[in-house]
Amino acid sequence: MAVKKFRMKTHKATAKRFRLTGSGKLVRTKGGKSHLRRRTSARTKALFSEMIPVKGKGFIKRIRRLAPYMHKYRANPSTHTAK
Numbered sequence: 001m002a003v004k005k006f007r008m009k010t011h012k013a014t015a016k017r018f019r020l021t022g023s024g025k026l027v028r029t030k031g032g033k034s035h036l037r038r039r040t041s042a043r044t045k046a047l048f049s050e051m052i053p054v055k056g057k058g059f060i061k062r063i064r065r066l067a068p069y070m071h072k073y074r075a076n077p078s079t080h081t082a083k
Helices: 012-017 042-047 057-066
Strands: 018-020 026-029 051-053
Touching: 012 018, 026 057
Parallel strands: none
Antiparallel strands: 018 026, 026 051
């Protein structure tokens, strides 16, 4: 009798907000990019596009638990080949 292995479900909102770099660091984007940006300086708006490394062991542990297969997709999920 074979034991069935269960695959964990990925929390899609987490998978969309976080990425893994090539070296394995977890990075996130900045918030506040959607609206109310007219009075914001061009420099500040440019800084919004940066990816920031996630700090805190608890946060990293929680994100890895919510998106267990994130390591397969690396930085850009659209470039991985579908089987």
